[in-house]
Amino acid sequence: MTNPTEFLSLAQSYDSHLTFSKPEALDHMEVDSAGAKFYHIAFSCTHRSLYDTIFDACTPAMMYRLGRVGQLSYAALKDYMKRAFDINKHFARFFTNPSSFRLLQAQTDCVVSGSNALQFLNRKIYPESDLDIYVDVWKARRVCKWIVNSGDPHRAYSFRPTPGQPDNFMDAWEAIVREAEGFEHIVPVYGIHNAASATGLYKVNRVLAVFNFASSDLENDRCRKIQVVVTDVSPLMSLLTFHSTVVMNAITHKAAYSLFPKATFEEKTTLFTAIRETKHEYAIKKYIDRGWKLVKSITQEVQRNKRSAFRYGKRWVTDNKSWVFPLDTSGLGRDDDRFANGSFNLHCRIDDMMPEMRFTSIKDSTLENSYVLNLETGAKVKAYINLCEETPETVSEQAITRFNEICRVHCGCRVNDFTPIHDQILQCSAFRHMVSEWPTLGQLKRGGNMKRLV
Template sequence: MNIDCLPSTTDDYILDRLSPAELYKYARTCKAAHDVVHAYIRRKYQLHTLLVRYFGDSEIREFLLQFFDRTVYPDSDLDLYVEHRYRKSVAIWLSQIGYVYVPHPTSKFRTLEEALSSTGPVHAERGVTLSTGEDPEYYEVVLVLTFAKQRPYRKIQVITSFFNPLSSVPRFHSTCVMNIITHNKAYSFFPRATFGDRRRSLKNSMNTSSGTQVAYAKYESREWEIIGTIDRDDFDGANAAFPTGLRRVGDSKCWTIPIYPDLALPEGYIESNAWLRASYIFPDDQDLWDWISEITKRGPDGAHSQIDRRYDEAYASLIRWYFDMYC
């Protein structure tokens, strides 16, 4: 009997055990398999099934990781990244549906009204703003507002920024949580590493806070391997787990899933956002730093005659990137 002849519950039992890459490959085998997988995706990747835990029947890290991984973590929170100018609308709506503002113990903003009246970062006000704190991922954050609801306990954090909230995503502690959702699509930036067979997550080397170490331990307990270094095969080539170069939301290296049901709203502008990601291999060589300093001082013409073949392969990408950006 073919899988397309089985009831949807049987489909789910079988397809739940396939990785995203295996689902994609199976869907390409024939039209019947394509239809089965497409129907499965429409059933399984339902935003409502996760949001109902927070909002009843009526951007986002753990929440999105659950969405892509087809998993539910009972103790997970919901992070909402919004532009600072929209903070009041979001906060008031959360209050109206039963959430209560919970100030940080060290915050001078003891009420929601006081917190919402803030028009800019309060330096060193941990728990209200982390703009000058130890976490690079909060570099552009203005406010971090915590809301909670009891029976059952749920927690939501509203994280505001003056600029595009998306700019915080590449600063997250590791790649497994670099996933976003809009009104009509969900995007995973590193799907091969995050949801592939090895389930790896690359650390953000700039983020060394104590909170980050706790986050690493949490995701390791959920069977992600947190790594600090990668080799050339990981960042170079069509099948790279941590692809480099110019990236764009929704590019061929992303995993993009439409959100069902379709709300028939206008297309957004999220896919116009792009960023540059670079990875380099640094061999143990005492002369390396002198060499880099020399070629960057001379500029592209002078550097061309100075390039040592010992470094050519390892640093070709570094030199090209440097000249493109600064020369």
């Protein structure tokens, strides 16, 4: 964050409804004003501890608003954020060389999620909390080996098997590989799975294994724990199956994400979106004890309110209801972020009117990556794949990523509980825009064959 324009962009990405004036309002106030005197004292560069205390007590929205009051508060906030949102310092609790871990993130697309991501964005530390890392099965072994071989004598990690796992990591890994091969015969891994929900595809959430690692921190006399959660679909699917919205946050190599920042940080509420089980009730209690209010259902008025944190409908990881906090990617050799390409629906179940997350997953042997998309975007990508099968076009990951962005900007569909019928797709401006970018598919449209194929 090096200039006011960049600051404004970040602030508006946190809350699209915020409006700001030029940051100089109080800098030229009458110095005899009590408010002006306090302002010039509190945000002076010689009173860092004072403005740190002020910003620590602020929600993110309040913090950004203060930063826009004047040049002094802007400079103070920029200084504060550089220290409060130091990702290397955050990961230093678990790794002596956090930059090396971030490079691993860039190379493997592993995602830190759960309470650790919440702690980073909330500027809080829960001392006994674990570090949860979600990673695709094909890259999980590399992540696990890196953790064990990170080379820190003061914080060396060792594999801690769960009941039923072999004592040796490689034996445990090979057992999971064999189990995964059998899993593929029971549950289809490849293809497009419509209307998957928070219960997971076919009542499972695509988590293949969890590997635990622990370290005796000799310097602080404390045990550090890391969980590597192995998935066979994008880590976003696992995040969407969490018990409630307070933990739907993630850290990648490029950014930290909160899918429900207004509820989580401003209103201190969390929406229960998982199936009602005792284990979920226990997990949520921790956050109730930390000050969050649990919401189990929402009224139709809240569902339809455009300003509501829990408005039902289609969502994107990078839409204006999310908070995307960019991180420094210098030295990581990569600037794209696959996690940012995801989308989902906040949905109301018809049978009991309970909220849940819904999405379409796409995984194909010809694609390097898997995708989790909202129902509207998933329906269009499914139509695109069907069209490619009837033309010389091949399914392109670049196209899928591009389509997701086009849908975010142009899609006016309202699928909700049903997969859209042909006419809905064909009439969608986003789908027409998508097809226009691919000449062969455009020929189908002009030839009148589009409706038959989608």
